Amino acid sequence: xxxxxxxxxxxxxxxxxxxxxxxxxxxxxxxxxxxxxxxxxxxxxxxxxxxxxxxxxxxxxxxxxxxxxxxxxxxxxxxxxxxxxxxxxxxxxxxxxxxxxxxxxxxxxxxxxxxxxxxxxxxxxxxxxxxxxxxxxxxxxxxxxxxxxxxxxxxxxxxxxxxxxxxxxxxxx
Amino acid sequence: xxxxxxxxxxxxxxxxxxxxxxxxxxxxxxxxxxxxxxxxxxxxxxxxxxxxxxxxxxxxxxxxxxxxxxxxxxxxxxxxxxxxxxxxxxxxxxxxxxxxxxxxxxxxxxxxxxxxxxxxxxxxxxxxxxxxxxxxxxxxxxxxxxxxxxxxxxxxxxxxxxxxxxxxxxxxxxxxxxxxxxxxxxxxxxxxxxxxxxxxxxxxxxxxxxxxxxxxxxxxxxxxxxxxxxxxxxxxxxxxxxxxxxxxxxxxxxxxxxxxxxxxxxxxxxxxxxxxxxxxxxxxxxxxxxxxxxxxxxxxxxxxxxxxxxxxxxxxxxxxxxxxxxxxxxxxxxxxxxxxxxxxxxxxxxxxxxxxxxxxxxxxxxxxxxxxxxxxxxxxxxxxxxxxxxxxxxxxxxxxxxxxxxxxxxxxxxxxxxxxxxxxxxxxxxxxxxxxxxxxxxxxxxxxxxxxxxxxxxxxxxxxxxxxxxxxxxxxxxxxxxxxxxxxxxxxxxxxxxxxxxxxxxxxxxxxxxxxxxxxxxxxxxxxxxxxxxxxxxxxxxxxxxxxxxxxxxxxxxxxxxxxxxxxxxxxxxxxxxxxxxxxxxxxxxxxxxxxxxxxxxxxxxxxxxxxxxxxxxxxxxxxxxxxxxxxxxxxxxxxxxxxxxxxxxxxxx
Numbered sequence: 001x002x003x004x005x006x007x008x009x010x011x012x013x014x015x016x017x018x019x020x021x022x023x024x025x026x027x028x029x030x031x032x033x034x035x036x037x038x039x040x041x042x043x044x045x046x047x048x049x050x051x052x053x054x055x056x057x058x059x060x061x062x063x064x065x066x067x068x069x070x071x072x073x074x075x076x077x078x079x080x081x082x083x084x085x086x087x088x089x090x091x092x093x094x095x096x097x098x099x100x101x102x103x104x105x106x107x108x109x110x111x112x113x114x115x116x117x118x119x120x121x122x123x124x125x126x127x128x129x130x131x132x133x134x135x136x137x138x139x140x141x142x143x144x145x146x147x148x149x150x151x152x153x154x155x156x157x158x159x160x161x162x163x164x165x166x167x168x169x170x171x172x173x
Numbered sequence: 174x175x176x177x178x179x180x181x182x183x184x185x186x187x188x189x190x191x192x193x194x195x196x197x198x199x200x201x202x203x204x205x206x207x208x209x210x211x212x213x214x215x216x217x218x219x220x221x222x223x224x225x226x227x228x229x230x231x232x233x234x235x236x237x238x239x240x241x242x243x244x245x246x247x248x249x250x251x252x253x254x255x256x257x258x259x260x261x262x263x264x265x266x267x268x269x270x271x272x273x274x275x276x277x278x279x280x281x282x283x284x285x286x287x288x289x290x291x292x293x294x295x296x297x298x299x300x301x302x303x304x305x306x307x308x309x310x311x312x313x314x315x316x317x318x319x320x321x322x323x324x325x326x327x328x329x330x331x332x333x334x335x336x337x338x339x340x341x342x343x344x345x346x347x348x349x350x351x352x353x354x355x356x357x358x359x360x361x362x363x364x365x366x367x368x369x370x371x372x373x374x375x376x377x378x379x380x381x382x383x384x385x386x387x388x389x390x391x392x393x394x395x396x397x398x399x400x401x402x403x404x405x406x407x408x409x410x411x412x413x414x415x416x417x418x419x420x421x422x423x424x425x426x427x428x429x430x431x432x433x434x435x436x437x438x439x440x441x442x443x444x445x446x447x448x449x450x451x452x453x454x455x456x457x458x459x460x461x462x463x464x465x466x467x468x469x470x471x472x473x474x475x476x477x478x479x480x481x482x483x484x485x486x487x488x489x490x491x492x493x494x495x496x497x498x499x500x501x502x503x504x505x506x507x508x509x510x511x512x513x514x515x516x517x518x519x520x521x522x523x524x525x526x527x528x529x530x531x532x533x534x535x536x537x538x539x540x541x542x543x544x545x546x547x548x549x550x551x552x553x554x555x556x557x558x559x560x561x562x563x564x565x566x567x568x569x570x571x572x573x574x575x576x577x578x579x580x581x582x583x584x585x586x587x588x589x590x591x592x593x594x595x596x597x598x599x600x601x602x603x604x605x606x607x608x609x610x611x612x613x614x615x616x617x618x619x620x621x622x623x624x625x626x627x628x629x630x631x632x633x634x635x636x637x638x639x640x641x642x643x644x645x646x647x648x649x650x651x652x653x654x655x656x657x658x659x660x661x662x663x664x665x666x667x668x669x670x671x672x673x674x675x676x677x678x679x680x681x682x683x684x685x686x687x688x689x690x691x692x693x694x695x696x697x698x699x700x701x702x703x704x705x706x707x708x709x710x711x712x713x714x715x716x717x718x719x720x721x722x723x724x725x726x727x728x729x730x731x732x733x734x735x736x737x738x739x740x741x742x743x744x745x746x747x748x749x750x751x752x753x754x755x756x757x758x759x760x761x762x763x764x765x766x767x768x769x770x771x772x773x774x775x776x777x778x779x780x781x782x783x784x785x786x787x788x789x790x791x792x793x794x795x796x797x798x799x800x801x802x803x804x805x806x807x808x809x810x811x812x813x814x815x816x817x818x819x820x821x822x823x824x825x826x827x
Contacts, residue, residue, distance in 0.1 A: 003506035006450060007499040010457075014492050016543070017464070019550040021484040079747045082767060110688050110777035112767040157745050 037141045038129040042119035046105045052119040061173035062091040064139040069103035071135040077154035081114040098124040142171045176320040179229025186222040187310040194303030197296035209296035213284040220281040223274045234261045242323040249332035249743045251714035259343045260333040266319035273309045275354040297365035308490045316483045332743030341401030352391020353459040358383040360456035363449045367505045377438035382804040388428045389800030396793040409781045414563040419542040420462030426535040427455040430528045446509045457495040516588030523581035530574035537566040575629045579636035601635035626676025633669035637662045660803025667795025674788025684781045698782035715739040738765045759784040
């Protein structure tokens, strides 16, 4: 029976691939869409006494960008975010996720800071409340504090134009 | 007109592939020489028509024919000419056309360099390659036609991905595909042998040079990719365990195992079933890599298309080819008689250990690459597996294999006396252990990882030297040693050299992120970097801020580097173009980060000192040369009749 083992293993793999084809690795159906953004109060990177909480953003359409200094694709995205905020008014909050080495402040100093505030989620608990699966991820939150969209993976100029631009217009940003 | 000609040429190539597959296979079954004789001209004809198709595609890119969708999406009127040519394989459609072109090339090569093989073997091998061609050309025509028109055309193209506008990318994909697709030859030989039921030493000998050449190309492709990532991504890293890198690394590991197990099958007639299975596995992994990259099931910086139709087609094809070959294997396996008993300490046992470790490493990479997909498919959430997993699993697996690499080539077939071996190797072992421990102390003090790396590099190097010495002691002259021996030793020494480079760069590299104003300087690893500011600089299809950084040591100016920050005109994508000062002992790598003020006077600057990183590329080059050298050995070209008798057991040039 030994000689059938490779075939059986392969058949199992094909089953998984077939299933995988119909899953989109970039599109995570988030149960949080249409629900109020989970609240939190976290210290802010680079401002020792300040804290940030989503309530401050009420009345504004804003983006919650989950990033980390150790995340390579976030660095790519960082350049895109920098050019976005240079061109237009945009409220991006950068949730600094599990920055165990404490590098965020230095990095933002050197590479520029596209964020209006950088709450510091050292334990990663706030990320879990939002259902973060990895960095970078970006949530679009409307004026009443409800999550309207989630994007997994780095934002590129193309994705921005196709996905974010229309959504922000719709929400009246 | 030209694009239609190209489209038409692909259709003719498909018809020729069908002819190439059906007639020779039927002929070989029936013993009909006329039908078998179709194999060679059909394979060569298919190659010619695919060249025509490919030339049409390149022409469309060169003349900026934006009515062709593929050109409009991947090229740009300001794109320099050389990149317009390489853009032809930068897209999904174009790269698939290169894939089938390479496959046809290998088919044509088999048709030319197979004069010494029996007719039915040639017919079957070329026939099986025709079957693979049918699948891929059909895929090309049905889901990914590179010549699809877009009317009316857009005013200008969308430009090639700026990351790919680099000369490392000019040759990386073709070389990688040469390797990927080259394993189709070993696969076809294995299938042909399974069909005919003649799994003998001759089959292994015919497969060996093809496998080795494909392996050498794949190595070259992987190294070029790594070198590109190092220079172009701007982070100074050279291996990221990205799914696409893994997709090329898995066939490499399996192919390396295959090269070694083919040696046993040829010389000793042992492990036949295992070797056949490995040949099937290696090409299956190439196909799997194609599926993973092309279908978009894994998210990766490299993934091109997320079109379920394409993914479903490749998966179906994968299931037919791999599933079919494994059924054939299971059906024929009982017929394979394994010959040649061997001792637990013998060349065979060493090569078996090599195979087990390489395949375990391959399995670990496969698991890490697919794990996110498996979890997702099981509804267990989205996760990602990063470099920590791969480094933690891969290094402990490979270290013992590399130690055995020092012993294996010196071991006799069938059986070897352990005390003898200890006597032959004790000095080498002592020297390697002592230097391995001592070297880190001359640098930065005790470092177990550096010790392990140095030990292995020195150990393998000494073993290579001992291999030569023992051969010469037995009366051989350097010039009379067979090329297979030279090739093996060169590749093994190249690996040792590469390990030394990896160890040095991984343990002793230094980096610094600094904020620099005009005239500021910073020091790293004894070098002083002075930032002289940036100037505006216009490239053919981008605008750049071009920095000037002077590198000096002890007050003496060594070099002036010009890292750039580019914005590409068509896509608006920012790109970091690092500047590197290459030398034999170290690279000095400078990259511009972001401007930190409005006048662009102050910049974030990243400087790296990468000691001996070039040794990795040098070592890999030797491995590649070793592969080509071994494959060119004259004994592979000797006509079949003279070698029908089992190869002598005394031959030691595995």
